[in-house]
Amino acid sequence: MTMPRMTMKACIGLLLAATLSACSGGATIEVPTQFPVPLVQPLPLTIGLHLDKSLTEYVHKEAIEARGNWRIILGPAQKPMFDSLLQGLFTGVEFVDDPLAPNDGIAGVLHPSIEELQFSTPQQTHTEYFEVWIKYKFILYDNNGVALGDWELTAYGKANEGNYGMKSKEPALQAAAFAACRDAMAFFTLEFQKVPTVKNWLQSALKEGRT
Amino acid sequence: MRFIPSIMIICCIGIVSSMTACVTATVQEVREANTGMSSNDSIVVLGRRHRPTPAETELDFVACVSKKMSKGSQGVKVIGEQEFMDAMFPWFEPRTAPVYTSDLPEIMSQPALAKRLEEIGLRYLVWIDGNTQRTESSGSMTCSITMAGAGCFGFLSWENDSSYEASIWDVKTGSAVGKVSSDATGTSYMPAIVVPVPLIARVKAQACNTLAGQLVNFLVDES
Numbered sequence: 001m002t003m004p005r006m007t008m009k010a011c012i013g014l015l016l017a018a019t020l021s022a023c024s025g026g027a028t029i030e031v032p033t034q035f036p037v038p039l040v041q042p043l044p045l046t047i048g049l050h051l052d053k054s055l056t057e058y059v060h061k062e063a064i065e066a067r068g069n070w071r072i073i074l075g076p077a078q079k080p081m082f083d084s085l086l087q088g089l090f091t092g093v094e095f096v097d098d099p100l101a102p103n104d105g106i107a108g109v110l111h112p113s114i115e116e117l118q119f120s121t122p123q124q125t126h127t128e129y130f131e132v133w134i135k136y137k138f139i140l141y142d143n144n145g146v147a148l149g150d151w152e153l154t155a156y157g158k159a160n161e162g163n164y165g166m167k168s169k170e171p172a173l174q175a176a177a178f179a180a181c182r183d184a185m186a187f188f189t190l191e192f193q194k195v196p197t198v199k200n201w202l203q204s205a206l207k208e209g210r211t
Numbered sequence: 212m213r214f215i216p217s218i219m220i221i222c223c224i225g226i227v228s229s230m231t232a233c234v235t236a237t238v239q240e241v242r243e244a245n246t247g248m249s250s251n252d253s254i255v256v257l258g259r260r261h262r263p264t265p266a267e268t269e270l271d272f273v274a275c276v277s278k279k280m281s282k283g284s285q286g287v288k289v290i291g292e293q294e295f296m297d298a299m300f301p302w303f304e305p306r307t308a309p310v311y312t313s314d315l316p317e318i319m320s321q322p323a324l325a326k327r328l329e330e331i332g333l334r335y336l337v338w339i340d341g342n343t344q345r346t347e348s349s350g351s352m353t354c355s356i357t358m359a360g361a362g363c364f365g366f367l368s369w370e371n372d373s374s375y376e377a378s379i380w381d382v383k384t385g386s387a388v389g390k391v392s393s394d395a396t397g398t399s400y401m402p403a404i405v406v407p408v409p410l411i412a413r414v415k416a417q418a419c420n421t422l423a424g425q426l427v428n429f430l431v432d433e434s
Binding site: 040162179186189 | 299304306
């Protein structure tokens, strides 16, 4: 008789633990690292890409009152994301350690960074959506290491928690963060040539026939 | 003899799972132009995700319609939503996707995109709007777990309402060829005397079946 009782106690204990863990707030998610290459006509230039540690190791940590601790690990996705993005936009991409060092083999260097990340949960907004906003800052250098200018880009991603079943918190937040990264890529693809700094740089780089 | 209770439980689960509540579904179509598909043509079914959409179409509904359209004797070649969005990136993202057919020519003027569309043989874009919502619920149920056992008592009922509309665009002509809408409602019940017995109205599944079936007829019929 002791065994069934013990089994029953264990079951109740497990049930309570599962309920408590489901109710407890917070989550840790890591953004996926597979990104599509933009389907556009690439510019006949080789661009340098400088990614520093503050970007490739970026983690957003936030404690929300009565909702626990949240962590969005965005850093590891940044290298594949910008690599895929620039592979589609330019005929060549080269990673550079120092954007200030002159380099004749490239037309210029792009240095992206994350200025800010914000997210909201369905409980905060009284909707069914996890939402993520990422504010990027881009600095463009010419091939002599001279900073030509900078601009910002705010990307947005959302995911309906209803699409992810019972344990929706982690997958929905992950999907929202991933959607924000894709949105940044889409926005950059369509808009970067309209940024005055980029426009002037492209005109001279294409005219000079830099590689 | 020990097998008898197990068999009985399995039988009960089987009977209960096969019992479903009734669903009422209606489907309507509006044709604006002739359609038809050759063996090389393909279609894609996409959910509307652009901002601001308070109730966007569920991912599983879009996947269900795609799957149902590709099955059966009249089944057509359907490209998966995510596969299509990746292949066409970034032209069908929430920020960039065409909202009106008048937006199509601008997108199609991208040589790389036009080439990719030709490669995959895309003939029709099907945009789905709508979702399934719980419109009414009533009743109560109490469940308890004790050392002596567990059980529930009460009665629950809820009504779900599915309302979806598919807009069909002809990629070749860059025009809208028609709309198909599917509405379904049904009430689910869950009486419980110790064991809850769910009688689920599969509203969303019914809306998916009727919409997919009608879409195939709409596209394949050369009228």
